[in-house]
Amino acid sequence: MLRTLFSGARDAVARVLIPDAAATVKKAWSLRLIELAAVFDIILNVVPVVSDWLPWWLTLVLLGGAYVARLLIQKKEAASGQGS
Incomplete structure (x- = not known):
């Protein structure tokens, strides 16, 4: 019940905030590294x-x-038009 509710809410927010959320999450290495750091901590x-x-x-x-992934790698992707 709660899993379905949260899944639906997450999908709705993703559609409103980021039109192509799935592709963005696949390229978001800074987010993955921050989550991994939190888990290790x-x-x-x-x-x-x-x-x-x-x-x-x-x-x-x-x-x-x-930090490096966010400022260097993702900035290059956005500038070349791959990020959108």
């Missing part, structure tokens, strides 16, 4: 055993990659 803080083999700086590297 949560794992490091919630599961202390993982901190022995998962480096603390991994979150910073992923956020730096997101």
